Ligand SMILES: Nc1nc(=O)c2c([nH]1)NC[C@@H]1CN(c3ccc(C(=O)N[C@@H](CCC(=O)O)C(=O)O)cc3)CN21
């Protein structure tokens with residue numbers, strides 16, 4: 335995961351001090367890109383142990399179109415708790431926009447189903463895009479989408495995916511986001527009879543919170559391990575038919591977990 339370590343180092347070297355919505359303060363850069371060739375292993379950070387269960391259940395939850403944290407809590411995933419209201423609701427966040435975007439003319443658009451259909455029927459299309467950034471609904475969301483748009487491309491029998499993340503918490507959020515979208519790339523490829531190609535992460539405001547600087551420096555003293563591999567054990571009929579147990583990660587060797595407080 336050298337690209338991730340390079341990102342941490344770049345923020346420490348070049349980041350500017352910024353005030354932010356949470357009042358924590360950050361070191362931030364603007365504009366960064368990382369590329370991962372998915373044939374070379376599954377991009378999980380190895381310089382601290384990542385909680386893969388949370389990442390997988392969160393993605394399954396998005397793909398179900400769910401926007402209430404109850405499903406996550408039922409699977410002991412707590413990463414969205416701080417933003418939910420008393421009923422567990424987050425407003426029309428990722429799941430809603432991905433699966434049920436409401437258009438001005440009253441249509442309900444399932445962007446994920448449309449994407450799979452496009453990849454299968456018109457693989458040369460340059461319009462294979464899913465957007466969570468719905469300007470008319472941002473105020474109703476508990477948090478504006480951070481990973482707000484992605485695009486896929488089919489070439490040489492391989493499916494590649496690029497994400498645009500407008501705001502990235504380099505210590506806590508970005509390791510989750512890389513793994514989540516790499517997994518989504520594998521799932522889309524699996525559904526469409528393609529091999530996974532590259533995952534490209536492109537970021538806007540990419541920051542280290544000031545209370546994560548020591549943890550970032552600690553990670554930079556650690557040598558990364560070789561990447562694990564992902565195997566999908568079963569191909570269900572639709573992209574929302576996968577279960578947690580359908581994914582097998584082998585060879586994940588990582589340094590010990592490092593704690594950090596999340597900025598709310
Ligand atoms: N400041 C901030 N950073 C984020 O990364 C973030 C938000 N807010 N708000 C919405 C979601 C929620 N996400 C989160 C929230 C918490 C962790 C976290 O605390 N991770 C710990 C424990 C993981 C676990 O319990 O599974 C970690 O060490 O990775 C990670 C991602 C990503 N997002």
Ligand SMILES: O=c1ccn([C@H]2C[C@H](O)[C@@H](COP(=O)(O)O)O2)c(=O)[nH]1
Nearest residue numbers: 355478480481501502503507508511
């Ligand atoms: O998937 C996610 C979700 C959120 N984040 C981070 C990025 C920022 O640190 C905060 C969001 O604050 P804004 O003021 O809305 O930018 O959450 C992430 O890295 N990944």
